[in-house]
Amino acid sequence: MLRFIIRRIIMLIPVLFGLTVMMFIIARLLPGDPVALAAGPNATHEEIAALAAEFGMDQPMIVQYWTYASGLLQGDFGVSIFTRRPVLTDILTYLPATLELVFAAMALSIALGIPLGLMTAVYRNRWPDYLARVLALASISMPRFFLGLLLQLCFAMWLMTFPLGGRFPIIYEYPPFVTGFLTLDALIAGDLESFWLACRHLALPAIAMSLSPLATIMRMMRASTIEVLQHDYVTTARAVGLSQRRIVFKYVAKNAVSATLTVIGLYFGWLLGGTVLVETVFDWPGLGLYATQAIVAQDFMPVIGVALVIGLLFVLSNLVIDVLYGVINPKVRYA
């Protein structure tokens, strides 16, 4: 198992290398002059040239890449020419917010999607099944930002039960930093009031993000449950006197989940890369928002940095899924 994990991590290196090269080339191909943009509208030619020299932007592209890549190896993601801060510092500031949002959305969709998938398979072609499938189809087809707006309208503006946006009330102080997840940090600090506040801010954006993975996980789970229910061992379990509930929620569920795991892993990466719209709608201070601002400013280093981090997390999440797959299914052996 350990060897398998190490091998997968080593295989990551060329992937990430390719990613940097690609991002670098794309960034340079885009029209516009980022240095001029950063220097401001009133800057003279000399000032712009000086700024370009400061950031090494006057060098040939190969040299620029070389500087960047060798910096990367030492954990240096470059400097944003806009904020003038190291990209890594920025990323570490914004990443926890995004991760918290994605984890919350995934937790929600897994916690609901798996039992719903099981139920709809068991009540196949009866009304609970039809109802859940129609809702699933509707939520897959609805764009996330639109759903976010609807939720805001309904729960924040009319019912006023949830805040409109943001991560935490501005007038309050964040709980002491431990994990960067406000909910967890509040719990660790034993501050229930902050925990409750953080949860309420998290709720709407997490729901908006969770609906389409929820629907997909549910449909995947339904399909694999239907498949598993045909297996001989299900008949045997019935024949030796196990109750339907025990059979479905223990014996069938574990088999069906292992088929659903792959989808869960893919969705995790997909959500990570797709937080922009939801973060914008809910004013959520995460990586997506940060990356958008960088793109608008044609500030390349943060863009490449964010892409790298998301790529890394995507591959890591797939690795976790593969390991989990082996844990669930004892026949899978890693050589």
Place this chain on the structure above:
Amino acid sequence: MSNPLLKIRNLHLSMHSFDGKAHVLNGINLEVKRNEIWGLVGETGCGKSLTGLSVSGLVSSPPAEYHGGEILFDGEDLLGCHEQRLLALRGNKIGMIFQDPTTNLNPVFTIGTQLVDVALAAGASDPQVLGLTVGASGRARRRAARALAGDMLDKVGIPNARARLDDYPHQFSGGMRQRVLIAMALIGRPDLLIADEPTTALDVSVQAQILDLLRQMVDEFRMGVILITHNLGVVAQTCSHVAVMYAGNVVESGPVRRVLEQPAHPYTRALMRAIPTRDVKRGALFGLAGSVPNLLSPPTGCRFAPRCALASPACHSALPADREVAPDHKVACVHVSAMKETSYA
């Protein structure tokens, strides 16, 4: 003598499918007492498995539709039973074993987990299974269930049984897995065991061991058994009685020696003639023209008549009633007396 353990009387079953409604069980009669091992033989598709599954209440309707007859288990009609009652009977009173040991164990749970759950379920219906009183705690029940699982595994001949409870099914050979399944079926001390081709998927030497084990278990637990098989050799070696099925009917039944030595139904005779020729594939019967009738529109009268050399107008008009040609030896054929004169050999 009180009620027989199992009495199937005139059981009719139709299966609804895309093509229409197939009348697959056409008035089955079968009576099993404790300590009897009944062999249930017949060509593929004649309804052996459905008969067995019906006793366990495992045929879901739809697609199944029962229209007539009864299945009496210890005098209780199973067809009228609620699912809750059937759940209590399965495992505790009626056990089942199936054909393919590689697909009948859940691959992602240890066999210990699976056996313990079955033992707990059996214990919930009948606390005596675990050797505990009614109010025993959950912990005590789990411990007793695990001990029982180990004992059962030991009893069915798995070496080093207790340690192997933590192994997964794929760590066992086919024969060993069938032993595990037998342990699972017997852990609730059923009175009736239905074994649906338990040895078909195993190689010959393992087959003999499993049949030995089954016989041994019948002696120990005083069960009645229905052993479904294609193999008359298995019947001759293992069973005390045999019922021969053809297209949804039991055409001949009785003590195994009597039926195999003096078969009275033309179909049984054809089956017997098929045995010595080892190169004849199962199902392909020597000297028997035609094929199994289409059950979507079965022939009226005797379902074997279209293939029978002795068929007469009477055979085509009405289903022949059972005739007792010797004590307990019943034959559903109008020509029984005529055949008595012809020789078998």
